Amino acid sequence: MNEKLFSLLSGIIFGIGLVISGMTNPEKVIGFLSLTYNWDASLIFVMGGAIIVTAPVFFILKNKTYSSLGVDIQLPQKKDLDKKLLLGSSLFGIGWGLVGLCPGPAISSIALFEPLTLIFLISMVSGILINKYI
Amino acid sequence: MYNFTPYSALIGGLIIGCAVILFFYTTGKLAGISGIFASVITSKARRSSNILFLIGLVIGPLCFFYFTKEPAKFEITNSITLIIIGGFLVGLGTRMGGGCTSGHGICGISRISIRSMVATITFIISGMLTVFILQQFGIYK
Numbered sequence: 001m002n003e004k005l006f007s008l009l010s011g012i013i014f015g016i017g018l019v020i021s022g023m024t025n026p027e028k029v030i031g032f033l034s035l036t037y038n039w040d041a042s043l044i045f046v047m048g049g050a051i052i053v054t055a056p057v058f059f060i061l062k063n064k065t066y067s068s069l070g071v072d073i074q075l076p077q078k079k080d081l082d083k084k085l086l087l088g089s090s091l092f093g094i095g096w097g098l099v100g101l102c103p104g105p106a107i108s109s110i111a112l113f114e115p116l117t118l119i120f121l122i123s124m125v126s127g128i129l130i131n132k133y134i
Numbered sequence: 135m136y137n138f139t140p141y142s143a144l145i146g147g148l149i150i151g152c153a154v155i156l157f158f159y160t161t162g163k164l165a166g167i168s169g170i171f172a173s174v175i176t177s178k179a180r181r182s183s184n185i186l187f188l189i190g191l192v193i194g195p196l197c198f199f200y201f202t203k204e205p206a207k208f209e210i211t212n213s214i215t216l217i218i219i220g221g222f223l224v225g226l227g228t229r230m231g232g233g234c235t236s237g238h239g240i241c242g243i244s245r246i247s248i249r250s251m252v253a254t255i256t257f258i259i260s261g262m263l264t265v266f267i268l269q270q271f272g273i274y275k
Contacts, residue, residue, distance in 0.1 A: 003161050007183040010157035011190020012197070014150055014165060019195040019206075021146020022139055027209035030274060031137050033258075033265040037275065042143035047239055049147020050154065055244035057155045062245075067162030074162065075245070076232070081252055088231025089238070089253040093260025095223030097268070098216045102235045103168040103228060106221075107188055111195035112206045119214060120221040127225025128172045 002069050015108045021046040024108050026100025033097050095127075154240060157187070166237020167191070168228035211274065231257070 022028045023046055031040030067073055096102050101109070101120055109117040157165045161183065174184045199206055210217070228234040231253050233242060238257075242250020268274045 003180075004183045004186050006156065006160035008186040008190045008193075010153045010160070010165065011187040012194040013156065013190075014153035014167075014187075015191040015194025016198050017146045017149030017151075017153060017194075018191070019146070019198050020149060021143050022207070023146070024195065025207045025209060027207075027211065028137065030211075030265055033261045034269065034274065035262050036266060037269060038137065040137040040139075042137070042139050045140050045143035046147040046150065047235075047243075049144040050151035050240045051147075051244045053148055053151025054154050054240060055246075058158070058241075058245050061159070067158070067160055069160050069162075071162040073158075075164070076242075076247070076249075078232070078249060081249060085231050085249055085253055086256055088227045088229065089256035090227070090231075090260040091223045092227030092231055092234065093257035093262075094264045095220040095225075095227055096235075096257060097261035097264025098220030098223070099212055100210065101220070102224060103171055104191065104234070104236050106224075107167065107171065107191045108195050109208060110192045111199065112208045114208050114210075116210055116214070116217055120217050120224075123218045123221025124171075124225035125175060127222040127227070128175055128229050129225075130222075131226050131229040132176055 003071065006069070014104070015111070017050075018105055018108045019111075021049075024105045024112070026105075029096070029100040029102070029105070033100075150236075150240065154236075158241075164237060164241040166233050166241055168224075168234035169232075169237055172225075172229055216273075227257075 018024050022042060032043035065073055106117060106120050154165045170184050170187055174181060238250040238253040265274060
């Protein structure tokens, strides 16, 4: 029960942060990716602001094996820089640049009742499913 | 840089950081949104709490707009074809590369993961190149 409650609460706070940061607006993200014309550095401040909070806490909690609710902590173990990481991130970057939406803002934009967001999300699901079968 | 909004960006970022920490501290999971979204679709493990996290991502903005009465800005200049291709590549690419802006860009970098740093630099450069090319074709300003 508690895990569900805190998942919901974390999602709500994350969503509020995304809206305040302006990243739910694709135009704003394109502004960041547009290095040569009217560059908008805001996205760096969003990531920086988040990392200022998370980095010290992750450092303090790095040896914990259980969460405060007693759930096993499972962190990514992979260390190698493989082809899949580079190819996948490059493809993600192309999609990000084509629209200006990444998964978080795409989901949060449902709150804006934009039909284009749903088209984006359905295509995203098809990409996820295809990756599972290749 | 007339669109530059450092204060709201920083405040939004700090709030996102708090959400990541709350999520990790209580559930023991990293708030990588592409991973959570994909696991809701492809796996049964902890599905209900993952779904609740995603619902929260929508409720948060709804509450924000309801209480602040601020107009929601959402400008997308692209054709539906590009949106479909873009969505597909975001889904495929984030799963192949194991993360997105939240998973690699925020969680991974703050855990000093080299993989995540390389991934983040890669998708930012690839996104910038994509926008640059679209600008040459007049699709973006």
